[in-house]
Amino acid sequence: xxxxxxxxxxxxxxxxxxxxxxxxxxxxxxxxxxxxxxxxxxxxxxxxxxxxxxxxxxxxxxxxxxxxxxxxxxxxxxxxxxxxxxxxxxxxxxxxxxxxxxxxxxxxxxxxxxxxxxxxxxxxxxxxxxxxxxxxxxxxxxxxxxxxxxxxxxxxxxxxxxxxxxxxxxxxxxxxxxxxxxxxxxxxxxxxxxxxxxxxxxxxxxxxxxxxxxxxxxxxxxxxxxxxxxxxxxxxxxxxxxxxxxxxxxxxxxxxxxxxxxxxxxxxxxxxxx
Numbered sequence: 001x002x003x004x005x006x007x008x009x010x011x012x013x014x015x016x017x018x019x020x021x022x023x024x025x026x027x028x029x030x031x032x033x034x035x036x037x038x039x040x041x042x043x044x045x046x047x048x049x050x051x052x053x054x055x056x057x058x059x060x061x062x063x064x065x066x067x068x069x070x071x072x073x074x075x076x077x078x079x080x081x082x083x084x085x086x087x088x089x090x091x092x093x094x095x096x097x098x099x100x101x102x103x104x105x106x107x108x109x110x111x112x113x114x115x116x117x118x119x120x121x122x123x124x125x126x127x128x129x130x131x132x133x134x135x136x137x138x139x140x141x142x143x144x145x146x147x148x149x150x151x152x153x154x155x156x157x158x159x160x161x162x163x164x165x166x167x168x169x170x171x172x173x174x175x176x177x178x179x180x181x182x183x184x185x186x187x188x189x190x191x192x193x194x195x196x197x198x199x200x201x202x203x204x205x206x207x208x209x210x211x212x213x214x215x216x217x218x219x220x221x222x223x224x225x226x227x228x229x230x231x232x233x234x235x236x237x238x239x240x241x242x243x244x245x246x247x248x249x250x251x252x253x254x255x256x257x258x259x260x261x262x263x264x265x266x267x268x269x270x271x272x273x274x
Contacts, residue, residue: 014203015199015200015203019145019149020196022145022192023189023192023193023196025189026185026188026189027186027189030181030185030189033181033182033185034182039180039182040115042181043111043174043181044119046171046174046175046181047120047174047175048121050121050171050174050175051121051175053175055123055176056241058123058175058176059172059176059237059238059240060241060244061168061169061171061172062136062169062172062173062237062238063241063244064140064165064166064168064169064172065135065136065138065139065140065169065170065172065173066136066139066236066237067092067096067139068231068236069248070088070092070140070143071088072224072231072248072251072255073248074088074143074147075220075221075224075255078212078217078220078259079212081150081151082211082212082214082217083150083202083203083207083210084146084150084151085217085220086202086210086216087146087150087202087203088143088198089220090146090198090201090202091142091143091145091194091195091197091198091199092139092142092143092198094142094194094197094198095135095138095139095142095190095194098138098190098194099133099139099190102132102186102190103130103131103132103133103135106132107129108130108131108132109128109129109131110127110128110131110178110183111131111177111178111179111180112127112128113129120177121175121177122176122177123175123177123240124238124239124240126177131180132180132182132183132186132187133183133187133189134170134173134184136169136172136237137166137183137187137188137191138187138188138190138191138194140166140191141166141170141192142191142192142194142195143166143195144162144165144191144195145191145192145195145196145199146195146198146199147159148160148162148163149196149199149203150199150203166188167188170184170185170187170188176238212266213262213263213266213267218263221256221259221260221263224252225256227252228249228252228253231245231248231249231252232245232246232249
């Protein structure tokens with residue numbers, strides 16, 4: 001008998017070769033800043049301009065580069081496009097590895113270590129070391145890239161708006177006083193690269209491997225319990241974000257319960273169709 005229907009991301013998308021050129025765009029802007037020695041001036045200008053907006057706006061936007069937060073927000077996508085979740089996860093893992101290696105290699109000081117801390121706006125405790133690249137920017141651009149190039153072309157019409165969220169996350173790192181513009185630009189470039197690498201691997205795999213109620217998807221949802229613990233017991237970047245964390249934890253809990261209700265319902269349907 002026929003098995004009950006289940007969502008799969010059936011179309012195996014090929015990343016267009018032109019997508020790889022996206023890596024060079026942030027690098028091009030970085031070269032202009034570097035050659036003209038504009039990094040400090042641009043940082044101070046942007047940081048001052050951004051300070052007119054509430055701190056909570058920038059710290060919340062900065063969460064767009066925190067893997068614990070993004071994982072929760074993306075998790076419901078598993079119902080309609082499970083391949084996207086796995087692409088984002090792999091891209092995020094690659095990003096974490098590359099970010100740690102790059103930060104150790106460059107080992108550059110942050111603005112608060114170089115400049116008079118009274119000369120610019122800093123939100124909460126100043127960070128001093130491991131500036132380049134911006135890990136938050138890397139994560140935001142990696143996840144954005146993975147989503148856009150995992151989803152089928154005909155469904156990408158509005159998904160491209162995610163670039164604005166990634167850019168906003170990068171700018172938030174300047175607004176909070178944590179990174180130079182060069183850190184953000186290099187982070188964006190590295191993030192796009194990591195996103196394309198993760199997506200390239202996932203997109204080569206058969207669509208049948210990505211199902212909403214597969215064992216792999218079940219494991220992903222069980223992993224969300226680690227996220228729940230982090231959200232309830234640790235600070236994600238800024239103490240001011242605590243209310244956002246608790247709302248995210250509530251959202252995760254509801255999603256977790258809903259998923260398992262449907263998961264066990266799906267298992268019963270499978271047994272009835274055997």
